Amino acid sequence: MAGIWVFAEDYEHNLELIQGGTELAQKLASKIVVILPHNAGNDEKAHDCIARGADEILYLPPLAEDEDFMACIPLIVAEVLQEKPDVFLIGSSLRGKELAARIAARLNTGLCSDCISLELSADDQSLIMERLIFGGAAVQRVSIPTRPQMATIPPRLFSPAAVQEGRTGNIRELPPAPPSKVKILGKKTRTHEAAALTEARILLCVGRGVEKEEDLTLVRELADLLGAEIGCTRPISDEMHWLPEECCIGLSGIQVKPELYIGIGVSGQIQHITGIRDARIICSINNDENAPIFAVSDYAIQGDLYKVLPLIIEGLKK
Amino acid sequence: MPRIIACYKWVVDEAYIRTDSSPELDLEYADKKMSDYDRNAIEEAIQLYEKYGGSVAAITVGHPYDTKGVKDALSRGPEKAYFINDPSFENLEPAQTAAILADVITAKTEYDLIICGEGSSDLYAQQVGPRLAELLDIPCVTMVSKIDLAGEQLIAERKADDGIETVSLSLPALLTVLPDINSPRIPGLRDTLAASKKPVIEIVKDELSGNFAPCLQVLASFKANMERNGQKLSDEAADIAFLLDTLQSKGIIARGVK
Ligand SMILES: Cc1cc2nc3c(=O)[nH]c(=O)nc-3n(C[C@H](O)[C@H](O)[C@H](O)COP(=O)(O)OP(=O)(O)OC[C@H]3O[C@@H](n4cnc5c(N)ncnc54)[C@H](O)[C@@H]3O)c2cc1C
Ligand SMILES: Nc1ncnc2c1ncn2[C@@H]1O[C@H](COP(=O)(O)O)[C@@H](O)[C@H]1O
Secondary structure (H helix, E strand, O other): OOEEEEEOOOHHHHHHHHHHHHHHHHHHOOEEEEEEOOOOOOOHHHHHHHHOOOOEEEEOOOOOOOEOHHHHHHHHHHHHHHHOOOEEEEEOOHHHHHHHHHHHHHHOOOEEOOEEEEEEOOOOOOEEEEEEEHHHOEEEEEEOOOOOEEEEEOOOOOOOOOOOOOOOOEEEEOOOOOOOOOEEEEEEEOOOOHHHHHHOOEEEEEOOOOOOHHHHHHHHHHHHHHOOEEEEOHHHHHHOOOOOHHHEEOOOOEOOOOOEEEEEOOOOOHHHHHHHOOOOEEEEEEOOOOOHHHHHOOEEEEOOHHHHHHHHHHHHHO | OOEEEEEOOEEEOHHHOOOOOOOEOOOOOOOEEEOHHHHHHHHHHHHHHHHHOOEEEEEEEEOOOOHHHHHHHHHOOOOEEEEEEOHHHOOOOHHHHHHHHHHHHHHHOOOOEEEEEOOOOOOOOOOHHHHHHHHHOOOEEEEEEEEEEEOOEEEEEEEEOOEEEEEEEEOOEEEEEOHHHOOOOOOOHHHHHHHOOOOEEEEEHHHOOOOOOOOOEEEEEEEOOOOOOOEEEEOOHHHHHHHHHHHHHOOOOOOOOO
């Protein structure tokens, strides 16, 4: 019985992959194997995963603090070679993507990066997957002739698997990892806030057209009036660091689907636009009549954002 | 003194993909460009060279027509380029590209550090770098925003979803770099002239050892249509009032609450 394997850094994301795997497992008559980080003597998560559809849990061994997470790669590869799963889904966090590519290289198998849709072929033999190319301007449909068929899966492609009654499964710990060639010297941790943006009903997006960080107060004032969340383009988060990186919307950031998106000084390059394709209404404010965002907008306001924002704020207060 | 190899891809410029409603992906009239984030990969190699000495070579796998890309890469500073080309090397999938690069790098080069971009502008698979490191069996760190060298030791800062890690590893190694690691300089006329005098090492398919079969099969490619029939508005108060009225009547916004 070939398996469907899943791994995600984030526990919630892992539950989504179990759901995705379960949908396939019913047709492929295979078991679901979940790889979890070391449990530190607490099997609560393992039992939760089993209740939600996992048949087997593989615990990664504990790692010393200075060990790179990627030290686990040889262990996972050895298990895959032994158990020969059919499908291996990995959550597409930054670490997840590196892990997936390196495992795929060692197994000499194909990997569909950032898969946006996944279904079984008519003969139930292989996966048909889709992913974005050219920054989101086009879609590529792919299949993988080698095994396992690997894919990295963004958050929220599947809903989290639900708890079912009376399920049982095995729990197993993998042997210790060999020392990694990369050592961790230090860590600056930060917390995630992306959930608010992906759930937002109204979303304001700050682009490079906003001149100074202080000007965000104007955007915040509007956000308060609308009950909106604030996201941004990649230059704002990754170059200017005005907003946290998890606020970046687009190909390398998050996918959003608000009722209303307002782009404020956003040019509308395809890598950004692809993240807002599911917005119900797209409104944009840009002073360049040729700004590409106008072509994908429902309401295209051509003008200076420093004139338009105060007008909107005033209009809302009326 | 590090011998550095920067990997770049010469890609179809996505700006030429027309956003009309036909689903066909017609790339016949599309121009090519340097993959955006590979400019950062080359720039970082040059900055490390300026700081620590050594050497920088650029390497690419592509179609024999892509000589313009070789010149573009050389105009950004590397002293020589490896141009692995064949008419069949145009639409490779990441596993193939990595295998071809590994084959040539092993057979024809000496290196201490390989630098790739975070992801290519066309496929953005984020696979070639880490796959190449595995095939060469060297340490790998992805998503790097800072690099320091101290002899054989490399210190890097890498981005992860839960924060920034500072890591150390020894050379030879492979890194993929984020665009915020540097601001690529724009080549001037003199750089372009200098580029045409630099050595280009051409490597054709016959010189490679391996069959490089794809592990990922492309069944179809089609355009994503995102066009909306937008209403054009000005920045005059009347237009803004119209917009707010419309959004209110659709039940999307509420007014006068505060
Ligand atoms: C592989 C890859 C992945 C990427 N992923 C992402 C991603 O996930 N998300 C993302 O956002 N980007 C991404 N990018 C970058 C993307 O290509 C664009 O560079 C970026 O989205 C541009 O951000 P921007 O619109 O804020 O800035 P700009 O392109 O500089 O646009 C600023 C706009 O503001 C307008 N403006 C200036 N002043 C005013 C004013 N006073 N009033 C009104 N308008 C004004 C200008 O006309 C201009 O259109 C990616 C790029 C690559 C190559
Ligand atoms: N054809 C190629 N030739 C040389 N390097 C490449 C090629 N394709 C990808 N790369 C390198 O691998 C990185 C990641 O590419 P990708 O896996 O396609 O996202 C790029 O930023 C380049 O540094």
